[in-house]
Amino acid sequence: MKIATWNINGFAARLDFLKRWLQDRQPDVVGLQELKLIDDAFPHEEFRELGYEAITHGQKAWNGVAVLSRLPLEILQTGLPGHEEAGARLLTVMVDGDLEFTTVYCPNGKSVEHADYAAKLAWFDGLIEYWQSRDGANAVLCGDFNIVHTALDSWRGAAADGDIFHTQEERARLQAVLDLGLNDLYRDRHPDEQTFSWWDYRGGSCHRGHGLRIDLILGSDAVRDSLLQVATDRDYRKKQDGMTASDHAPVIAELA
């Protein structure tokens, strides 16, 4: 089974690109972030034709998450309890009656001085509390975490320590998420490799290797034990026949 996470930076702007990727990579379950789309505008029929059912938790202009799946889905939770005012950022579904699949678009925080930063930390505290309330035995938590876990995950290395995305407080929150019994599938399999999932649109960052690894697939021990391979799909951070890419690449994991 192939599972994936991808911040598409606008569903409407990425529709054709997304459909091409689905047909090319054939994932079974995909968590999408930053749809910037209301639920009623989602073209379910177009995706059924490709073999995918979708559950969306969207909103107008900002945020928005969804799960696409070739296997049967059932909604378990829409929105992070107690943090709905922060936007549509969390969706948990049951896949095929077996796998608890959560996708998140974690808050950005803007800057360490901004009020959104404190709200970001509080949102993570809410996520930790939410996860503690779930079973989590056969579970995936994937998405755009907007936190760079270690210096290896930033093109600037330790020089970025203390900046937004790289603060001790943010890293402690992400570590607390991992301490809930979740494994960072990419880092678990590739302890020493530097691979990014996001590159700024500006200044040729992608070409210059100026990126961050902030899009993660976390899995419970049962999921980790079934991991065959995991990779960032960098080809889809590049233009395809004139279609503009998201600033995030998909991350794909194959499970036994």
Next chain:
DNA sequence: ATGGCTCTCGCGGAGAGA
């Protein structure tokens, strides 16, 4: 030091993103 690009809304240019 800042912006460098792209998105949405909505029709100009601002705000957000990371």
